[in-house]
Amino acid sequence: MTQKTRSRTRAASRSRAARLTLLIAVPALALTTACGGAESSDDGVASVSDAPSTGQTKDGADASKGGGAQAKSAFYDAQMKFVQCMRKKITKDYPDPKLSGYLDWTKINKLQERMGNDVGKAGRGNACVSEMRKAMSLEPPRDTQKDYESMLAHAKCMRAHGVSKFTNPKLKDGSVLPGGDPNPASPEIKQDSPAYKQAEQACKDKLLDGLDGMQ
Known part of the structure; x- marks a missing residue:
């Protein structure tokens, strides 16, 4: 990431x-x-x-983030909240994240070509910055x-x-x-x-x- x-x-x-x-x-x-x-x-x-850090579990997952499927689900849900914020405050056309939880930059780039920086970063005026930071803090290791x-x-x-x-x-x-x-x-x-x-x-x-x- x-x-x-x-x-x-x-x-x-x-x-x-x-x-x-x-x-x-x-x-x-x-x-x-x-x-x-x-x-x-x-x-x-x-x-x-390949030595694991002290914050990792035996299977290599970060214990503080839940690890595995649970961490991916939390990441996706948080990313979806960011997307919903962007749709509400910036444009209804903001695309869904991928199933992995990561944003779909192919679609976002096309949207940016039409709307410019309004859809970049956390949206115009950092409208969705708290949702963005929450999603990024939950990215799986x-x-x-x-x-x-x-x-x-x-x-x-x-x-x-x-x-x-x-x-x-x-x-x-x-x-x-x-x-x-x-x-x-x-x-x-x-x-x-x-x-x-x-x-x-x-x-x-x-x-x-x-x-x-x-x-």
Whole structure:
């Protein structure tokens, strides 16, 4: 679960900025765990220690969040309350979350192209900020290694589809640092280009739920 350029067209900037802001409680650029530093395996894919943190149960679930199906259900319910708030205060067209509980950014992006920043972040004037924060606080624990491998597969796919400068994610101190533009402060990748959009469409399924927009 982001979390940062997530200059580009206004539509691209809005969608990525909104996705990152929605992860206030779970920083997009640091999907942290209590693991140690990154290690390199023989196949060149970095990995993190699999030692559980003190806040985890034996099955790896965060005890404070209930773990398993219960945690996912609580996350979905809280996310649905955020969606209902957005529908009431911003637009009735705000889409349902996915069954996983994560927001459906494909649909939200299309809505943003029509409505702009009114549907970004927690809505115009932070109308639904308390609901947003509640939902993000209930996000089930993520598997850092799987998140890293998902982002790595996405980065490789983007390069294979013509976005040659797209960089790999990195593991650092048990956190995932997304890849993407090698110079976010002065973007080298034109996200409004037809080639980029085609690659993005072709590679979107490489990213796990909750990672779309992270890189």
